[in-house]
Amino acid sequence: MTASIVSLKGVNKSFGPIDVLHDINLEVRAGEVLCLLGDNGAGKSTLIRLLSGVHQPTSGEILMDGAPVRLTTPREAADRGIATVHQFGGTFPLMSIGRSFFVGVEPTKGWGPFKVFDRKFANEVAVKAVQSFGITRITDGDRLVGGLSGGERQSLAIARAVHFGARVLILDEPTAALGVKQAAHVLRIVNEAKRRGLAVVFITHQVMHAMAVGDHFAVLIRGAVASDFRKGEKTREEITDLMAGGETMATLEASIEGYMASHDGHPPSPAH
Amino acid sequence: MTDPNPRMSLGALLRRPETGSFLGLAAVFVFFWIFGGSNFASPNGAASWLNVAASLGIIAIPIGLLMIAGELDISIGSMVPAGSMTCAIISGHFGLPIVVGIGAALALGAMVGLINGLLVVKTAVPSFIVTLGTLFAVAGLLLGLAVIITGTTSVKLQAGPEAKLLLGHFIGGVFQVTIFWWIAAAAFWAFVLHYSKYGNWILAMGGDKVSARNAGIPTDRVTIILFMCSGMSAAFVGLSQAILYNSAQVSAGQSYIFNAIISVVVGGVLLTGGYGSIFGIVLGTLTFAIVNQGIYYTGFDANWASLIIGILLLVAVLMNNTFRKMALSYAPKKKGAKA
Ligand SMILES: Nc1ncnc2c1ncn2[C@@H]1O[C@H](COP(=O)(O)OP(=O)(O)OP(=O)(O)O)[C@@H](O)[C@H]1O
Ligand SMILES: [Mg+2]
Numbered sequence A: 001m002t003a004s005i006v007s008l009k010g011v012n013k014s015f016g017p018i019d020v021l022h023d024i025n026l027e028v029r030a031g032e033v034l035c036l037l038g039d040n041g042a043g044k045s046t047l048i049r050l051l052s053g054v055h056q057p058t059s060g061e062i063l064m065d066g067a068p069v070r071l072t073t074p075r076e077a078a079d080r081g082i083a084t085v086h087q088f089g090g091t092f093p094l095m096s097i098g099r100s101f102f103v104g105v106e107p108t109k110g111w112g113p114f115k116v117f118d119r120k121f122a123n124e125v126a127v128k129a130v131q132s133f134g135i136t137r138i139t140d141g142d143r144l145v146g147g148l149s150g151g152e153r154q155s156l157a158i159a160r161a162v163h164f165g166a167r168v169l170i171l172d173e174p175t176a177a178l179g180v181k182q183a184a185h186v187l188r189i190v191n192e193a194k195r196r197g198l199a200v201v202f203i204t205h206q207v208m209h210a211m212a213v214g215d216h217f218a219v220l221i222r223g224a225v226a227s228d229f230r231k232g233e234k235t236r237e238e239i240t241d242l243m244a245g246g247e248t249m250a251t252l253e254a255s256i257e258g259y260m261a262s263h264d265g266h267p268p269s270p271a272h
Numbered sequence B: 001m002t003d004p005n006p007r008m009s010l011g012a013l014l015r016r017p018e019t020g021s022f023l024g025l026a027a028v029f030v031f032f033w034i035f036g037g038s039n040f041a042s043p044n045g046a047a048s049w050l051n052v053a054a055s056l057g058i059i060a061i062p063i064g065l066l067m068i069a070g071e072l073d074i075s076i077g078s079m080v081p082a083g084s085m086t087c088a089i090i091s092g093h094f095g096l097p098i099v100v101g102i103g104a105a106l107a108l109g110a111m112v113g114l115i116n117g118l119l120v121v122k123t124a125v126p127s128f129i130v131t132l133g134t135l136f137a138v139a140g141l142l143l144g145l146a147v148i149i150t151g152t153t154s155v156k157l158q159a160g161p162e163a164k165l166l167l168g169h170f171i172g173g174v175f176q177v178t179i180f181w182w183i184a185a186a187a188f189w190a191f192v193l194h195y196s197k198y199g200n201w202i203l204a205m206g207g208d209k210v211s212a213r214n215a216g217i218p219t220d221r222v223t224i225i226l227f228m229c230s231g232m233s234a235a236f237v238g239l240s241q242a243i244l245y246n247s248a249q250v251s252a253g254q255s256y257i258f259n260a261i262i263s264v265v266v267g268g269v270l271l272t273g274g275y276g277s278i279f280g281i282v283l284g285t286l287t288f289a290i291v292n293q294g295i296y297y298t299g300f301d302a303n304w305a306s307l308i309i310g311i312l313l314l315v316a317v318l319m320n321n322t323f324r325k326m327a328l329s330y331a332p333k334k335k336g337a338k339a
Helices: A044-051 A074-079 A097-101 A119-131 A149-164 A181-195 A207-213 A237-241 A248-263 B010-015 B019-041 B043-068 B076-095 B098-125 B127-150 B162-165 B178-196 B197-207 B209-212 B220-246 B254-266 B278-297 B304-329
Strands: A004-015 A018-029 A031-040 A059-064 A066-068 A082-085 A169-170 A199-203 A218-223 A225-228 B154-156 B247-249
Touching: A018 A031, A018 A044, A018 A199, A018 A218, A031 A044, A031 A181, A031 A207, A031 A237, A031 B254, A044 A169, A044 A199, A044 B127, A044 B162, A059 A248, A074 B209, A082 A149, A097 A119, A097 A149, A119 A149, A119 B247, A149 A169, A149 A181, A149 A225, A169 A181, A181 A199, A181 A207, A199 A207, A207 A237, A218 A237, A225 B247, A248 B043, B019 B043, B019 B304, B043 B076, B043 B178, B043 B197, B043 B220, B043 B278, B076 B098, B076 B154, B076 B220, B076 B247, B076 B254, B098 B127, B098 B162, B098 B178, B098 B220, B162 B220, B178 B197, B178 B220, B197 B209, B197 B220, B209 B220, B220 B247, B254 B278, B278 B304
Parallel strands: A031 A199, A031 A218, A082 A169, A169 A199
Antiparallel strands: A004 A018, A004 A059, A059 A066, A218 A225, B154 B247
């Protein structure tokens, strides 16, 4: 087991009166995929927003390489090597692959006030980066990002993060909107990132996807870590039950019938 | 990588943002050439639409950049007369050197732009509303001050020969020197948008402002600078008109608002930001000016020009959407995602 890059120590998060996370303790290690599992509204997205600098913990500490850090902005988290890839990958659909790859860190050539954006270099680097993750169908850096498939866009975004030196990769339901083949693409790329020594935090509602890449699993139930285990320590059925909020599938099925009969219980929480 | 020069193929040409605008321009040009007869394409005819295009174009380019960056500036409608009145009051009414009048007009444009920009980035109120406010505020202030200072709403200005030559001259008796300023502005902004790294910033901001900021782009500063540029461009057009026509009026700019937006949209800029080109804006401006002026060379009543412009705008938007879809989905494979 390698040393942890990021760890959370007794982290709590509340929004005003609403307590969302309670006493979270977690380690994110280099070359490992941490799968965050849990029902809708369990607090998974909130937890990673703490890591990506969008929110700050109400109490508790986030440590990087053992030293406490304050991640006050997404920019700061990114500077420290924590990269968040959003569900739809590239956020600039009408920019070319090469241009979007280098947003904010544009390579230029020339001198003085006549420095020009080095399109050829940008395209080459971007295409090479994404191809090195096995997406060989991307060959032209002038293509617009919006013309790529969902999986390709995710791959491009991950390749970009890795290229710019990310150490921790955060993926919130990257496979949720993807078909089987596209999802397999993304999972392969997650494995490749792991092989390169990155730490990956991966949120998914699909047990198969979690088991395909996960080394370490944390199950959140109502904002607390209900279970924390490593690969091979639990069966698929046990994990499925945990993901459903600790209830077994059998109880769930019974309760679904209950919903049908009466409308008494809480309605199912909407997806985030 | 497989295609060493992807920009040369027909497919690549069709994917460029200005292809639709070029076809539109060609269509109106041929139309007015046929119906307008030889006068339309004669030097005098060409001058009539090039002169209109030049002053409109100088304003349309920064408006287009703002739209690409996801903002809008309609206060230019007051900044054009504010620029000409400032210059005329200072250098005409008070008789100060013309450079002072020019400098003051440009400074006013920059200041109104700065106010627009600061309000937009600090309050997060949509820029349409912010600049609607400054449009009226500047118009009111201008009218009030003009009456207090000069007692009229129209001021005479007699500029010296140097200023006339640079800003208010008719080349060959018909072509306004503004045309060259327009070409220079287009070349400058084309460099900024398409070749410098700042162009990438502007495109990224229009695509997704939050991601652009997280990627390290100083989005607030870029927004403010773009507003300052549009304010200064409008003031520049205003002051050069005052020098050209030897006088300035309080109310002489509202038509620029819609005309500039039409030119930009016909030029292929996406209203929601993130996409567009300077060349396209130039083509859109030319198209607008040709329809606007070409009508006088035909046998038709000039009132039909608005109908043509309206239809042209709708066709341009539809056509640009089609070309954009083609740009997005060009790939040797089945599935193209929507924008
Ligand atoms: N900014 C906020 N203000 C108030 N409450 C919030 C805020 N953000 C999240 N919450 C609440 O925190 C809880 C956890 O939300 P979160 O989005 O982290 O869940 P999740 O585990 O990602 O769920 P899903 O699987 O549906 O994406 C929810 O009840 C949500 O309403
Ligand atoms: Mg979530």
